[in-house]
Structure formats: structure tokens, C-alpha cells
Amino acid sequence: MEKTSISNKFIVGVINSKITNYWFEYYYSTTKVSGNYFDLNGNQIKSIPIPNASITQQEAIITLVNQILEAKHANPQADTSALEAQIDQLVYELYGLTQDEIDIIEGNN
Numbered sequence: 202m203e204k205t206s207i208s209n210k211f212i213v214g215v216i217n218s219k220i221t222n223y224w225f226e227y228y229y230s231t232t233k234v235s236g237n238y239f240d241l242n243g244n245q246i247k248s249i250p251i252p253n254a255s256i257t258q259q260e261a262i263i264t265l266v267n268q269i270l271e272a273k274h275a276n277p278q279a280d281t282s283a284l285e286a287q288i289d290q291l292v293y294e295l296y297g298l299t300q301d302e303i304d305i306i307e308g309n310n
Contacts, residue, residue, distance in 0.1 A: 252295035
């Protein structure tokens with residue numbers, strides 16, 4: 202696969218996905234402060250395994266990130282959970298997760 206540049210908004214989508222949250226809870230459970238908030242350092246951020254993605258795959262996530270940002274800009278209380286769920290599905294595909302693995306992350310096990 203040809204090396205492609207990685208968009209910042211693509212990274213935002215991956216970092217805010219359920220799989221990254223699960224990954225941090227699993228590997229860095231001692232850094233959890235409360236709720237869904239983590240006290241992270243630079244090395245932990247660098248350790249996030251960003252999946253390889255084509256420009257087309259990145260653009261699909263970037264489009265959804267832009268829609269979330271626009272919705273939140275118009276109304277900070279906007280419900281963007283459906284858009285977030287779409288990003289989660291795209292990110293699961295990038296990591297090549299099975300349905301069983303997705304169920305674990307989603308808490309459906």
C-alpha cells in the first residue's frame with residue numbers, strides 16, 4: 202500500500218472512537234480520572250495505534266467529523282451519537298475487527 206498522509210481530522214475521529222476509549226481503559230486503566238475523562242501524557246497519546254487508511258477511507262471519517270463539528274458549533278447540546286456510531290463502524294473496519302470483538306467493545310458480550 203502506498204504511504205498516504207494522515208489528516209488531523211481523521212486522527213480526531215479515530216481518537217474519539219469507542220475502540221480508542223476501550224483501548225485506553227484496557228491498557229491505561231490507572232490513568233482514568235472519572236467518567237470518560239483520562240489524564241494522559243504525550244507518550245500515551247503517541248502509543249495510540251492509528252490504522253493505515255487510504256485517502257477514501259480517511260475522507261469518509263473526515264466528512265462525519267466535519268458534520269459533528271458543524272452540529273456542535275450550531276448547538277453545543279446537539280445529539281451527534283448517530284454520526285459517532287458511524288465513525289465507530291468505519292474505525293472498526295480499519296482495524297479489521299470481527300463482530301465478536303466489536304460486541305466486546307460495545308459492551309454487548
